[in-house]
Amino acid sequence: xxxxxxxxxxxxxxxxxxxxxxxxxxxxxxxxxxxxxxxxxxxxxxxxxxxxxxxxxxxxxxxxxxxxxxxxxxxxxxxxxxxxxxxxxxxxxxxxxxxxxxxxxxxxxxxxxxxxxxxxxxxxxxxxxxxxxxxxxxxxxxxxxxxxxxxxxxxxxxxxxxxxxxxxxxxxxxxxxxxxxxxxxxxxxxxxxxxxxxxxxxxxxxxxxxxxxxxxxxxxxxxxxxxxxxxxxxxxxxxxxxxxxxxxxxxxxxxxxxxxxxxxxxxxxxxxxxxxxxxxxxxxxxxxxxxxxxxxxxxxxxxxxxxxxxxxxxxxxxxxxxxxxxxxxxxxxxxxxxxxxxxxxxxxxxxxxxxxxxxxxxxxxxxxxxxxxxxxxxxxxxxxxxxxxxxxxxxxxxxx
Amino acid sequence: xxxxxxxxxxxxxxxxxxxxxxxxxxxxxxxxxxxxxxxxxxxxxxxxxxxxxxxxxxxxxxxxxxxxxxxxxxxxxxxxxxxxxxxxxxxxxxxxxxxxxxxxxxxxxxxxxxxxxxxxxxxxxxxxxxxxxxxxxxxxxxxxxxxxxxxxxxxxxxxxxxxxxxxxxxxxxxxxxxxxxxxxxxxxxxxxxxxxxxxxxxxxxxxxxxxxxxxxxxxxxxxxxxxxxxxxxxxxxxxxxxxxxxxxxxxxxxxxxxxxxxxxxx
Ligand SMILES: Cc1ncc(COP(=O)(O)O)c(C=O)c1O
Numbered sequence: 001x002x003x004x005x006x007x008x009x010x011x012x013x014x015x016x017x018x019x020x021x022x023x024x025x026x027x028x029x030x031x032x033x034x035x036x037x038x039x040x041x042x043x044x045x046x047x048x049x050x051x052x053x054x055x056x057x058x059x060x061x062x063x064x065x066x067x068x069x070x071x072x073x074x075x076x077x078x079x080x081x082x083x084x085x086x087x088x089x090x091x092x093x094x095x096x097x098x099x100x101x102x103x104x105x106x107x108x109x110x111x112x113x114x115x116x117x118x119x120x121x122x123x124x125x126x127x128x129x130x131x132x133x134x135x136x137x138x139x140x141x142x143x144x145x146x147x148x149x150x151x152x153x154x155x156x157x158x159x160x161x162x163x164x165x166x167x168x169x170x171x172x173x174x175x176x177x178x179x180x181x182x183x184x185x186x187x188x189x190x191x192x193x194x195x196x197x198x199x200x201x202x203x204x205x206x207x208x209x210x211x212x213x214x215x216x217x218x219x220x221x222x223x224x225x226x227x228x229x230x231x232x233x234x235x236x237x238x239x240x241x242x243x244x245x246x247x248x249x250x251x252x253x254x255x256x257x258x259x260x261x262x263x264x265x266x267x268x269x270x271x272x273x274x275x276x277x278x279x280x281x282x283x284x285x286x287x288x289x290x291x292x293x294x295x296x297x298x299x300x301x302x303x304x305x306x307x308x309x310x311x312x313x314x315x316x317x318x319x320x321x322x323x324x325x326x327x328x329x330x331x332x333x334x335x336x337x338x339x340x341x342x343x344x345x346x347x348x349x350x351x352x353x354x355x356x357x358x359x360x361x362x363x364x365x366x367x368x369x370x371x372x373x374x375x376x377x378x379x380x381x382x383x384x385x386x387x388x389x390x391x392x393x394x395x396x397x398x399x400x
Numbered sequence: 401x402x403x404x405x406x407x408x409x410x411x412x413x414x415x416x417x418x419x420x421x422x423x424x425x426x427x428x429x430x431x432x433x434x435x436x437x438x439x440x441x442x443x444x445x446x447x448x449x450x451x452x453x454x455x456x457x458x459x460x461x462x463x464x465x466x467x468x469x470x471x472x473x474x475x476x477x478x479x480x481x482x483x484x485x486x487x488x489x490x491x492x493x494x495x496x497x498x499x500x501x502x503x504x505x506x507x508x509x510x511x512x513x514x515x516x517x518x519x520x521x522x523x524x525x526x527x528x529x530x531x532x533x534x535x536x537x538x539x540x541x542x543x544x545x546x547x548x549x550x551x552x553x554x555x556x557x558x559x560x561x562x563x564x565x566x567x568x569x570x571x572x573x574x575x576x577x578x579x580x581x582x583x584x585x586x587x588x589x590x591x592x593x594x595x596x597x598x599x600x601x602x603x604x605x606x607x608x609x610x611x612x613x614x615x616x617x618x619x620x621x622x623x624x625x626x627x628x629x630x631x632x633x634x635x636x637x638x639x640x641x642x643x644x645x646x647x648x649x650x651x652x653x654x655x656x657x658x659x660x661x662x663x664x665x666x
Binding site: 015023024025026027028029031032033170171176180183184187188189190191285286287288289290291296298300301302303304 | 457458459461462464468472475480481482504505506507508509510511531532533534536537555556557558560561562565569580583584585
């Protein structure tokens with residue numbers, strides 16, 4: 001499939017906008033780097049050599065295609081055909097590596113030999129540290145000091161892989177602050193460094209670039225579903241949204257298939273109106289953060305609000321501009337799932353199908369209960385990651 | 401070829417004073433919530449030529465730890481946009497030097513860009529520095545509003561800014577151009593290197609329409625004087641915030657600080 005030529009009404013325009021969302025709101029000090037990326041990303045990504053190397057690494061290193069698993073017992077329970085897209089089986093344990101493999105190849109072609117990244121749950125940090133080890137590039141990962149506490153195993157994984165993990169100690173000490181620190185680092189070191197953003201956020205072209213690198217997920221779903229059901233089109237695609245990269249990848253090749261319902265699942269935390277939530281579409285207003293205009297949780301005065309979720313990967317006060325547009329245009333349905341419902345759904349999947357999902361992905365699973373499903377429905381849930389990193393969270397939660 | 405017909409205190413200053421222009425930055429509501437106006441007054445008394453008031457923001461990505469901390473402290477104390485405009489209500493009875501506001505775009509967007517510009521005009525602000533407002537959005541959506549309210553829009557350039565883009569920025573700026581001295585966030589580097597001087601000279605040779613002030617890493621008399629050789633003057637931020645942080649006697653310390661920078665200058 002030639003992803004380059006897809007001209008979707010849900011795609012980005014040449015200015016970096018999805019409808020009213022997107023753009024490139026960055027200080028001048030970042031402009032040359034971001035502009036270089038903007039000028040070159042499509043040409044590089046769709047060059048035959050890049051494609052060849054990218055797909056070869058996805059196959060031989062990441063382990064793609066990931067299975068599209070027909071979840072029999074879940075299907076019986078919900079009275080619909082339910083498939084799990086097993087991104088949890090990717091090398092390093094989540095979809096994040098699809099993006100980092102692509103961006104590391106891009107960085108090499110831009111002549112950059114130092115890599116920085118931000119990370120929340122640590123999955124993107126691990127995926128970045130991994131490809132840096134693979135390519136022999138220097139790697140610094142910024143991580144909120146609060147997240148370093150709750151995702152300790154991932155911190156050590158990054159260190160074993162040879163990356164330096166730098167704590168972000170400002171603000172809520174989570175993903176937003178790690179992103180601020182990474183941006184500051186890039187301002188201070190513009191020349192040799194490439195910043196691998198881990199989700200479909202940031203200034204244009206990042207949201208579009210990351211979406212294209214994650215689009216492999218729905219590219220595979222289409223042919224896998226055809227093999228299994230005779231049609232490339234499910235009735236629903238369900239994915240959790242932190243910044244929105246796994247959802248962008250799972251939705252990508254269905255954006256212009258209006259009969260396919262796109263379901264984006266946000267973290268309600270302790271409840272949408274509890275004051276401890278990360279449900280951006282429910283609580284946010286249009287605003288600018290980390291280089292793009294999007295929906296943003298903020299005070300009346302435009303100060304960014306600290307989000308909360310039990311899941312470090314969903315604990316972000318914004319969403320990617322593409323998702324803001326999918327919400328605004330009603331192309332996607334947004335559902336908010338509480339900590340409790342997500343944890344139950346995670347444990348439930350373990351018991352029913354023998355798969356312990358990442359707490360982020362458990363939010364997507366919990367949304368199944370919220371959908372009015374019929375026996376003819378074919379639902380693909382993007383299982384974005386595995387639960388190994390969340391063992392401590394599961395243990396503390398109990399209930400199993 | 402000036403891009404606008406705006407004529408305000410900034411223009412008068414640059415017409416009347418050719419060199420050693422000192423612009424001092426501080427964060428609104430810092431060190432204490434109600435210090436905004438007293439700090440402004442003391443800065444003018446000490447001899448600052450331009451005063452830049454920072455609008456505190458939760459996520460100041462272009463700022464180093466010193467200014468980040470001052471932003472956070474001001475926000476924790478209850479600083480808001482509305483309160484700032486109240487504090488500045490009598491600005492022009494008290495202070496006559498040009499005053500510019502520097503801030504990130506989101507709080508301005510939430511306040512309403514037009515309402516913000518109107519308030520700025522009402523209290524007597526002369527220009528705006530919004531580092532994350534891109535040139536495209538400014539031209540497309542906001543330029544007429546800024547102009548209607550007589551506000552200069554001051555863009556940044558950095559050592560990495562290409563010559564073509566410096567020209568484009570020059571065409572779209574008015575008031576002055578904020579020349580970031582090195583590839584860095586605020587407060588990160590000290591002193592001025594040979595490489596920076598080559599950059600200053602390169603830009604000097606371009607004969608831009610707009611005057612330039614050099615900022616970031618200017619902290620004392622020595623760096624101020626050196627920078628002023630290559631531009632109309634320079635901007636001091638983090639070093640001044642550090643002074644405010646430790647001060648027991650604001651007015652006295654501010655006046656001493658500004659005087660120490662300007663000593664031996666005309
Ligand atoms: C397993 C998993 N799923 C989802 C996410 C959320 O990110 P995104 O919304 O970009 O897919 C993360 C982020 O860390 C993650 O680790």
